[in-house]
Every structure is written in structure tokens, then in C-alpha cells.
Amino acid sequence: MTSLRLPLLESVFCAVSLGAIVLDSERRIVLWNSWMVKHSGLSHEQVLGRDFFDVCPDLRGGRVDAAIQHALYNNFPSLLSQTLNKAPFALFVREERIQQAVEVTPIAVDAAPRHCLIQVSDVSIAVTREKLLREQAMVLRSQTFADGLTGIANRRHFDVAMEKEHRRAKRGGTPLSLLMIDIDHFKAYNDHYGHQKGDQCLIQVAAALAEMLKRPCDLMARYGGEEFAMILPETDVEQAMLMAEAIRARAQELAIPHERNTDASQLVTVSIGIATQRVDAPVEIDALIGAADRALYQAKRNGRNLIASMLPA
Numbered sequence: 001m002t003s004l005r006l007p008l009l010e011s012v013f014c015a016v017s018l019g020a021i022v023l024d025s026e027r028r029i030v031l032w033n034s035w036m037v038k039h040s041g042l043s044h045e046q047v048l049g050r051d052f053f054d055v056c057p058d059l060r061g062g063r064v065d066a067a068i069q070h071a072l073y074n075n076f077p078s079l080l081s082q083t084l085n086k087a088p089f090a091l092f093v094r095e096e097r098i099q100q101a102v103e104v105t106p107i108a109v110d111a112a113p114r115h116c117l118i119q120v121s122d123v124s125i126a127v128t129r130e131k132l133l134r135e136q137a138m139v140l141r142s143q144t145f146a147d148g149l150t151g152i153a154n155r156r157h158f159d160v161a162m163e164k165e166h167r168r169a170k171r172g173g174t175p176l177s178l179l180m181i182d183i184d185h186f187k188a189y190n191d192h193y194g195h196q197k198g199d200q201c202l203i204q205v206a207a208a209l210a211e212m213l214k215r216p217c218d219l220m221a222r223y224g225g226e227e228f229a230m231i232l233p234e235t236d237v238e239q240a241m242l243m244a245e246a247i248r249a250r251a252q253e254l255a256i257p258h259e260r261n262t263d264a265s266q267l268v269t270v271s272i273g274i275a276t277q278r279v280d281a282p283v284e285i286d287a288l289i290g291a292a293d294r295a296l297y298q299a300k301r302n303g304r305n306l307i308a309s310m311l312p313a
């Protein structure tokens with residue numbers, strides 16, 4: 001019976017679709033199954049009886065080495081973390097290195113010192129699927145925070161960023177400015193040139209103004225239909241004024257014709273409202289937004305293509 005069982009066991013080991021290697025207590029290879037032959041390109045004859053680290057020199061001193069020592073000398077099994085050991089063995093499928101999960105288990109052997117079994121599973125499909133899912137999640141996340149028309153940050157992104165920057169400004173004792181930017185007479189633009197041209201105008205203005213932001217914490221978002229908001233951390237009133245003037249000028253420089261604009265240029269122009277939270281006078285977010293809105297209204301009332309500033313109360 002025993003004489004039948006050994007060849008049967010060996011056949012089973014060779015038939016399984018994962019890598020199986022058995023090492024004796026001297027770390028010599030006593031079993032190297034067909035899966036290993038197929039994917040390593042090393043035949044039984046080339047490996048059996050040889051020192052494991054002569055066959056796989058790259059693994060010497062690494063995590064697989066430590067796991068083998070644990071199994072042989074401390075009788076501890078190990079499961080190697082996949083994130084740290086993506087593909088320790090040089091195993092390939094169609095010239096692609098196989099992503100691996102490796103398990104090292106001590107094995108008690110009758111009348112001989114302990115051996116160990118190394119199991120290598122191909123997890124390439126799972127790893128690829130996981131990577132794809134992660135990428136899809138990132139795309140979805142960026143879509144959730146991006147405006148569908150202009151591609152800049154949307155209102156939700158603005159709300160999250162505003163909360164964060166407001167907290168940061170309070171904690172760090174730094175000023176925080178908010179700009180509300182609105183295209184002048186945009187209803188008339190749509191009526192005159194059509195909604196599609198209106199969309200193109202929004203895309204062009206959004207891209208040009210967003211490009212002006214150079215610091216990583218600055219954010220431009222589409223706040224409403226034809227209204228944009230800019231969060232400028234660590235920016236005081238004077239700096240915000242300079243930025244707003246540069247934005248106003250940039251919008252006009254785009255030279256988008258707007259025959260129905262009351263501005264003499266007959267080009268698309270923007271009005272801008274500024275509100276700044278001073279270091280010595282912190283306010284709630286709503287108060288800051290309210291002040292920027294009122295300032296924008298003031299700029300419109302004063303004639304458009306203008307900038308106005310309000311103190312948040």
C-alpha cells in the first residue's frame with residue numbers, strides 16, 4: 001500500500017496547478033513539481049538534489065530565505081505578503097513574470113530532520129483585476145469631483161476644499177481669500193450665439209483662468225452655471241486684488257466676441273467679488289462666501305468687467 005501511495009502523492013504534486021517545492025533540512029531541493037518546471041524553464045534533472053539558493057540565487061537573504069529558515073529551524077509557517085513580494089521567483093507565462101503568493105510550511109518527516117514545502121500560486125489575474133478596480137475607482141473619484149462640462153473642480157470639490165482650507169487657515173493663523181468670478185451678460189451671450197457656443201465659452205474661460213493658478217493649494221471650481229469660485233489660501237486682500245485684476249485682464253485677453261456685452265470692448269468679460277478672512281478676524285465659511293457674493297453683486301452694479309471687495313462679517 002505504502003509503495004503505491006508515494007508515487008501517487010508525487011503524481012498529485014505534479015498535477016496541481018500551483019508551484020510546489022520541497023526542501024530537506026539542508027535546503028536541498030527534493031521535489032520540484034511540473035508546474036515549476038513549466039514556468040521556470042528548469043527541469044527536474046537541473047534542480048533535484050541541488051542547494052535551493054544555487055538554483056534561485058536572487059532569493060538568498062530575502063523574505064523567502066527568512067521564511068524557509070523559520071519553517072526548517074523554528075517550525076513556523078509563513079505567508080509572504082503579496083504587496084512586499086510581488087514576484088519573488090523567476091516564473092513566467094508567455095514571457096510575463098507571474099505575480100505570486102508564496103507560502104512556506106514546515107513538514108515533519110519520519111526518521112529525518114524537518115523539511116519544508118514552498119507553495120507558489122499564480123495570482124496575476126487577481127492582481128490585474130485589483131489594479132483595474134483601483135484605476136476605475138480613481139477615475140470615478142475624479143469624476144465625482146470634476147465638473148462635467150469644463151473639467152475643472154465641481155461644487156462638491158469646492159465645498160470639501162473650502163472646509164479643509166478654512167480649517168487650515170484657522171489652525172495656521174494665515175489669511176484666506178475667496179474670489180467669485182461671473183461672466184458678464186452671459187444670458188445675452190447664450191441668446192445671441194446659442195447654447196453650444198455658450199458652453200464653448202465656459203470651457204475656454206474655465207481653462208484659461210484655472211491655468212493661472214500656480215500653487216498646489218489654490219483651487220478654481222465651477223460654482224454655478226456661469227459662475228466660478230477661486231480659493232486662495234495664504235492670500236491677503238492686497239494679493240487677492242492683484243490676482244483678481246490679472247484674472248479680469250486674462251478673461252478679456254481671450255478676445256471672445258460678445259456683441260451683446262455692454263462693455264465697450266464687445267468681448268467676453270468677467271466681474272469678480274473678493275472676500276478675505278483676516279488672520280485677526282476669523283469668520284464662518286458661509287460669511288466668507290456671502291461677502292464674496294455681495295462683492296460680486298457690487299462689481300456688477302458698478303458696471304461689470306470690474307472687481308469689488310467686501311469684508312466678511
Ligand SMILES: Nc1nc2c(ncn2[C@@H]2O[C@H](COP(=O)(O)OP(=O)(O)OP(=O)(O)O)[C@@H](O)[C@H]2O)c(=O)[nH]1
Pocket residue numbers: 149182183184185186187188190194195196197198199202224225226300304
Ligand atoms: N451655455 C450655457 N449657459 C449656461 C450654463 N449654465 C448657466 N448658463 C446660463 O447663464 C446665464 C446666466 O444668466 P444671469 O444669471 O441672468 O446673468 P447674466 O446674463 O450673466 O448677467 P450678469 O451676471 O448680470 O452680467 C443663464 O442664461 C443660464 O442659462 C451652461 O452650462 N451652459
